Amino acid sequence: MIGIIAVLLGLLFPTLASAWAAARMVNCASNMRQVGQALFMYAKDNGGWLIPVMNDETEAGGVRGFGTNVDPKERWPVKVFKFPLPNPETDNPADYCPKVLTCPADDQPNDGHTYALNNPPAAHHCKQGSSDFNGLKVSDVVLAAEKITSANDYYLEPENGDFDNALALYRHGVHRGSNYLFFDGHVSRAFPNDIRRGIDPWGNTP
Numbered sequence: 001m002i003g004i005i006a007v008l009l010g011l012l013f014p015t016l017a018s019a020w021a022a023a024r025m026v027n028c029a030s031n032m033r034q035v036g037q038a039l040f041m042y043a044k045d046n047g048g049w050l051i052p053v054m055n056d057e058t059e060a061g062g063v064r065g066f067g068t069n070v071d072p073k074e075r076w077p078v079k080v081f082k083f084p085l086p087n088p089e090t091d092n093p094a095d096y097c098p099k100v101l102t103c104p105a106d107d108q109p110n111d112g113h114t115y116a117l118n119n120p121p122a123a124h125h126c127k128q129g130s131s132d133f134n135g136l137k138v139s140d141v142v143l144a145a146e147k148i149t150s151a152n153d154y155y156l157e158p159e160n161g162d163f164d165n166a167l168a169l170y171r172h173g174v175h176r177g178s179n180y181l182f183f184d185g186h187v188s189r190a191f192p193n194d195i196r197r198g199i200d201p202w203g204n205t206p
Contacts, residue, residue: 024104024105025105025176025179028146028179029189031103031115032179033181033185035080035115036187039143043127048128050126050127051076051118051119051121051122052066052079053122054066059123063123063125065154072096073085077101081098092112094112097111097112103115103171105172106168106171108149114149115145115147116144116155118144118145118155118199119155120159120200121141121143124202126183133201138184139182141198141201142181143182146179147167148168151166153166156199163192163196163199169191177189178190182198
């Protein structure tokens with residue numbers, strides 16, 4: 001009897017594991033849609049900028065993101081989302097990231113967030129309603145993606161190697177790839193070869 005139970009459990013566990021992985025991927029996509037909604041609301045109050053940036057003539061495109069270069073309370077999650085902030089203030093970046101920024105399949109991501117914004121569209125001053133993406137459709141251009149757990153990036157800079165070093169290319173498994181939020185607001189999963197140009201339509205990705 002024990003042997004039969006062991007065999008049945010051996011057959012059942014892979015099926016359950018696959019179902020759990022699929023559920024995490026679906027929940028992740030739901031989180032990313034909420035991120036997209038928040039970014040579109042932010043754009044309405046900020047001149048159409050879907051990706052929060054500040055002026056900086058020393059950076060590509062004359063803009064710089066609100067990432068690790070500023071205090072945690074000044075980073076883009078606080079600018080985009082309305083949620084209770086720690087009182088008193090802390091130095092822990094995770095305290096300034098709402099839970100929706102964490103993928104269920106990402107266990108304790110650095111700085112409390114899974115999702116990072118895609119820098120190339122911001123460097124090329126692409127805003128809500130933009131259509132000039134070097135020949136790509138707006139629905140093919142990545143707005144946000146999943147970073148690897150150990151990375152602390154708030155913005156992905158593929159020209160600096162982030163495609164290979166910071167992107168979680170197979171967050172949901174080798175047969176599912178990862179979820180991506182696109183510039184038109186939709187979310188879908190994709191594999192590395194399918195998404196490379198959408199990450200950097202201007203062709204600066206190594």
